[in-house]
Structures are given as C-alpha cells and as structure tokens.
Amino acid sequence: MRIAVGMISHETNTFSPIPTTLESFAEERVGVLNGDEVIETMTGRKSGIGGFIEVGQQQGWTMVGTVAAGATPSANVDASAYTELKTRMLNRLKSEGPFDGVLLHLHGAMLAENAPDAEGDLCQAVREVIGPDVPLFVELDLHGNITPNFCQAVDAVFAYNTNPHIDAWERGVETAEHLAKLLNGEIARPTVSISKPPMLPPTINMRTAEGPMQRILARGWEWEKRPEILDVSVFGGFPYADFDLAGTAILVTSTDRAAGEECAKDVGGFAWEIREEFLKRIAPVEQAVQQALEIVDQSPGKPVSLADVADNPGGGGSGDTPELLRELVKRGASGAVACVWDPETVEKAQQIGLGNSGAFRIGGKATDAYGAPVEVEGTVGHLSDGHFVGEGPVVRGQPVNCGPTARIDVGDLKIVVTSIRHAANDQGYFRVAGVEPQDQPLLMIKSRGHFRADFEPISHSIIEVDAPGAANPTLDRYTFNNVRRPIWPLDPDTTWTP
Numbered sequence: 001m002r003i004a005v006g007m008i009s010h011e012t013n014t015f016s017p018i019p020t021t022l023e024s025f026a027e028e029r030v031g032v033l034n035g036d037e038v039i040e041t042m043t044g045r046k047s048g049i050g051g052f053i054e055v056g057q058q059q060g061w062t063m064v065g066t067v068a069a070g071a072t073p074s075a076n077v078d079a080s081a082y083t084e085l086k087t088r089m090l091n092r093l094k095s096e097g098p099f100d101g102v103l104l105h106l107h108g109a110m111l112a113e114n115a116p117d118a119e120g121d122l123c124q125a126v127r128e129v130i131g132p133d134v135p136l137f138v139e140l141d142l143h144g145n146i147t148p149n150f151c152q153a154v155d156a157v158f159a160y161n162t163n164p165h166i167d168a169w170e171r172g173v174e175t176a177e178h179l180a181k182l183l184n185g186e187i188a189r190p191t192v193s194i195s196k197p198p199m200l201p202p203t204i205n206m207r208t209a210e211g212p213m214q215r216i217l218a219r220g221w222e223w224e225k226r227p228e229i230l231d232v233s234v235f236g237g238f239p240y241a242d243f244d245l246a247g248t249a250i251l252v253t254s255t256d257r258a259a260g261e262e263c264a265k266d267v268g269g270f271a272w273e274i275r276e277e278f279l280k281r282i283a284p285v286e287q288a289v290q291q292a293l294e295i296v297d298q299s300p301g302k303p304v305s306l307a308d309v310a311d312n313p314g315g316g317g318s319g320d321t322p323e324l325l326r327e328l329v330k331r332g333a334s335g336a337v338a339c340v341w342d343p344e345t346v347e348k349a350q351q352i353g354l355g356n357s358g359a360f361r362i363g364g365k366a367t368d369a370y371g372a373p374v375e376v377e378g379t380v381g382h383l384s385d386g387h388f389v390g391e392g393p394v395v396r397g398q399p400v401n402c403g404p405t406a407r408i409d410v411g412d413l414k415i416v417v418t419s420i421r422h423a424a425n426d427q428g429y430f431r432v433a434g435v436e437p438q439d440q441p442l443l444m445i446k447s448r449g450h451f452r453a454d455f456e457p458i459s460h461s462i463i464e465v466d467a468p469g470a471a472n473p474t475l476d477r478y479t480f481n482n483v484r485r486p487i488w489p490l491d492p493d494t495t496w497t498p
C-alpha cells in the first residue's frame, strides 16, 4: 500500500496585524518540509504526522511525503504562499501516485487571499488529482471553520478532542487506524455529514476539561457507541476570521449516511441549545492586575498567572501588545513575563550587553492600534539564542526556536523578549531566558488557553485579562463584513432549527 502524507496548517486571524508569507511557514519549528523530508523528519515525533507514520509502519505501508508546513496564527495567507504550498502538494501527488490512500493534517481555519475556504479548496484539488476512489482522511484542529465544500471532498475527519491540544499524535493515530480498517476491508467507505448552527462563539471558553465543549463532546461520544458512527468531531470554530462560514460545526464520519446526518443534527442542535455557556466576562487590565497583586500579598507560594488572552499569538495576536505589561511596570510588580515579540528590543539589548542598563521601548510595534510601546529603564538580565525543547504537555519533545532572545529586568519584573513570535505554552519560554517560573510570585503569559496544560499545575490561580489585541473574547469590538448574518452572539436574537 502506498499512502501519501501531508500538512498545510494555519489558523488565520483576519484581524491580525501580522502578514502570513512563505517565510512565516519557513521560520517555524521544522520549517517547510518537502517530499521525503516529511517522513524523515516527522518519524517518531509526537505530532499528527508522527501518528500517521507510526500506524503506517505497523501496517507495512510505503509512506510518501508531499509537503508539511505550519505557521503561527496571523493574517490571511498571502496568495503566492498558499499557491506555492498547494502546488508542491499536488505535484508530489501527481509524480509519486497512484496512491491507495491520502492522510492530511490540516487546521480547518486557514484563509488564503485567493481561497477563503482554504481547506475546502485544497481538499477539492487533492480529490481532483487522486480521483474519486482513493480515500482521503483528514486530522483537524477543533478550532476549524469547516464548510460543506470541504466535507464533500473528504472521506473521514478526526478533530482534536482536547483543548489545550495535547492529542495531535493520538488523533493522527486514530485517523490512520481508520484508514487501515478501510483498506483491510473491516469497514465500509465512510462519508462526512455536517451540521452548522449559526453561532460564532469566542474561543475563551472552549476548554475541553469543563464547560460547553466538554458537554458537546460527551453527547458525540454517546453516538460513537454505535458501530456505524466512526467519529463525531466538534468544532468550536475560530471567530477572529471575517469569513462567511466561520463558527461552530459538528462533523460526523459514518458508514451509514442517514445515521451520520441524524447524529450531526442532534449534536449540532445540542451545541445551539447550550450556546450561552460559551460566553464569559473577564477582568479589564487594572482590575486584573489589582486582583493578582492582592492574591500575591495574601498567599505567597505558587505564582499567580495573568493570561493576556486578547494578544494570544496562538490565535493571531501580535504578541507585542503593551497594555497589560504597562500596568505591571506602573505598579512595580515582581514576577516574569513571557514572551513579548520584539526583535528591535532584542537587538538593542545585545548592543547594550549583558548586565548593563539602558532605555527600552518594549512592544507596541506591530501596530499602533493596541497601544504604544512601554518605555522603561531596564537591565539586560539574560541573552540567548532562543532554542529549547518543550517539556510540557503541549510542546512535548518538540524543538522550539524563539530566535535571539533577551530578558529585560525592570526592578523585580523580568520581561522575556523574543525575535520570533510565540504563544508561551510551555515553561521553557521562561527558562530560555534564565527564569524559573515556579519561583516567581506573578507570571504574565501571552496565550489564550494552551499554556494551561503546563502552567495550571504550578499556578496558585489564573486570571484572564480583557486587554486590547487581535483575539479579544468580546467579539462586537471587531467589524465583521463577510460572516453570514444573522449569527449569534453578534446578533443575539438569531433563531435556528437544526
């Protein structure tokens, strides 16, 4: 059996000030992998493709790499970058085919300038090359904005079950194992059914350990007890995408179309019923910092973590919005911050030199829309090349490259500044700048939710902050021109019957 494998992954935030070019993909953890490099590099990795390969080895498949590329969330993928990656994938499928099956790891919320429904466009193009008879199985992120056009092109879909996402490898294994069952004649060829309630919930309350996502997943798992329902994938959706079909979707992969449709309708209806649970009020900057400092005063021991959710680079935030940092500096807080994306400040720190002091303007450089740089007198506390290997559950075993990294110490506040933009989803983002996060009274973390997997166990408490940024949970602060209307919660009176 010859199985083609590939990945083109991006979560597009159309409100992000950061452009997405081919270089954005190239500077990521593993860069852009082409052809055989995909298999060589990804074998043994705890990633989606690593899971595909592991099953392929057990099955004795010949695994053929196409292209593997992923970039940190940012604005619309530029047309040339999307076309280039898509063409590389299609060319490999043509030159190395025919195949017995295709396994792709995609995000689901990629939006290219020349293909707003990028995964739909990509999978339709893959389908054209491989023909109608070759199974195309796809692993996706549960933040995908999934379309009927995409569902038509694929045979089976397996979305992450966890948020923070700690099951990319497990879902990769599950995707490939189902392909093996089909190829070994143990199951009939599946189809994918979709339910798409008119809802665009913010991502702030999409954790899977509790709350509405947990309840919707549980509803799906009841259905999965039936043998014809292979998988129920629950997509909360990604709301920072001014895209017609953004929002929640339920995808059901089944060997019985009618049962799949019934299941999608039921689970989609349930998601709609409990939609209000996705909304959450969080504290504005001054109030959040005040609350954090009070807890620090009362209960020394574990750090209090402030999550700068609205500037989550993992959701398209620039990673350099200044308002929360400004307040910490103003209040003379003790603790550490990870990580502010600001190559200019890193360069200045290198010029000034380790142990020396100077004037810095930190953050606020990607756009002036979310606040001006924070002006401080600081000491260069640490300089490094920004490389480390993740140890927490989200980045486990993966090499991370922050680019040249500096730590600016302002009083007792240690500010980690990187040259490459990252959400601080691992304690390594502090340690790379010589900070042991557990020893800090207070942490400020630029991330929405994935940091929880590694920071919840070491934190006294976590406070989510309502600050300016490209990923704020209050959606009516953004102007949507393309999302279908009416849609909840932008139009609170929206009605729908599944």
Ligand SMILES: [Zn+2]
Binding pocket: 141, 142, 143, 165
């Ligand atoms: Zn996600």
